[in-house]
Amino acid sequence: MAAAQPLDPGQRQRLLTLATYASVGVALLLIVLKASVWMMSGSVSLLASLIDSLMDAGASIINLLAIRVALKPADRGHRFGHGKAEALAGLAQSAFITGSAVLVLLQGIKRLADPEPLDAAWLGVGVMLFSIAATICLLLLQRHVVKRTQSTAIRADALHYRSDLLMNASIILALILAYYGVARADSIFGIGIAIYIGYGAITIGLTAMQILMDHELPDEVRSNALRLAREVPGVIGVHDLRTRESGQHWFMQVHVELPGDLSLNEAHELGENVRKAIQSGYPQAEVLVHKDPV
Template identity: 45%
Template sequence: MEKHNYQRLVTIATWVATCVAVTLLVIKSSAFLYTGAVSILASLIDSLMDMGMSVVNLLAVRYALQPPDKEHSFGHGKAEHLAGMAQAAFITGSAIMLLFSGVTELLDPKAIQHSNAGISVMVISTLITFALVMFQRYVIRKTNNTVIKADSMHYAMDIYMNAAVLVALLLSRFGWYWADGLFAVLIALYICYGAFGIAKDSVQNLLDRQLPESFQIQVLNCALAVPEVMGAHDIRTRQAGQTKFIQLHLELDDKLDLYTAHKIADQVEDKIVELWPEADVLIHQDPQSVVPQEKKLELE
């Protein structure tokens, strides 16, 4: 998609997430003070972390969207993956705090006051969060942005968390007061699991993990779609923010002059950029006779 539309969608998504986080923080704080339910405290702590992460996301996206400069010739896209690491740290911190509160309540369960008010707040929170996740998934389909993807994953977990809190509140109304603490502990463990997934994905991107094999096959097909290309090898790919970095060697007829070889490489690049307009492509031209046999076999 066009860079302008990408920037606009990502920026809107981060601002919407920030506004939602603030709204949820306010209403959940009121509900916890009114009911004293530790399961609502669990959701409140998570919303506090959401707000912190949304602020980090705003700063990261703003920085990542800056064009390449003299000191950052490959752009600033990896700021998005650093934000993903920050998200994982925030989420883990909230899980630890929540685990402590849940265990404390589980050991000494108490009746929840004004549970109806708590239930109403959690229903409203769930509906708001669901609407945000639907919007974020639309943005992800359009941009495949790492920060929005991680943020959406966390808000999707919030929906399950809110449902768990609702179950805990309902069970507490029937005298099962231990449910409040138990669900807080289970939610904390679930949050830790989600944080691990976010951290793992962010680390792999920072380490320049190769893009999926299906992507590389598409790159190879783009090269082979140009009639003069006799093969391709050493396909290397990685991603930083929006930008996909693609490198490959083309196998061409030995007798081609440099100008013709360059024009063929331009055609291959055009086909790649047609599929991924945000791609940064680097192509090397090799005479077919100098390509080692093992590299040719690699593509079969």
């Protein structure tokens, strides 16, 4: 949750658009390759990876649409902006990933009871090695974009692609074992991958729900914001800090205790100093300061 350097709207839009289009492009390329090899091999593990890529493409398209909405400036009907569209995209990703996990799990159980020999196993290994290389390149781009924009949608997308690395490596092992006669290895790995995907879906869904329900920012952020406010000269005390997150924006409300004999102008100036002190540490935060006389 480290603060990102402020970006102008144009820079942010270009970075988010680049990340989403790259995600869609990688997913579509892998879909074509995996579908071709799966039809030749019949591997459950490869089917799991194919379905996962289909879900990646769907989720990335949802991300693209959601980010376009989230980038819209605040308007009369949405005074706090449209940032929660990113959390909605994360929730949609969770649903997509859960569906793929259930489908792969059922197929793995079916094939475990009735194992079948695999064809074109080494071609499948080649496709998975290419998938790993493409995924690593995409993750490097997403990491840069998340660091600059703090996008919830891109962060959720990157979480899923990180899990793909482990999944792809396990599929390579499953294909090799199945090729050398371990008949049920492909099914067992497919079931394990389905469970792992399901765990990732729960993680993404819970994160998105916390944002949609205006969950407080992390304790270390809150503690540091209070410290920054207390360090402003003239502030007697600070209390009742409330925080929430909406896309790349944070919202903070805080009560500061000031001497009761200050003039209105002096109290206002001190309140502005508190706001600027907090924003110096968290430039993505919109801070509202309430002054209480002591």
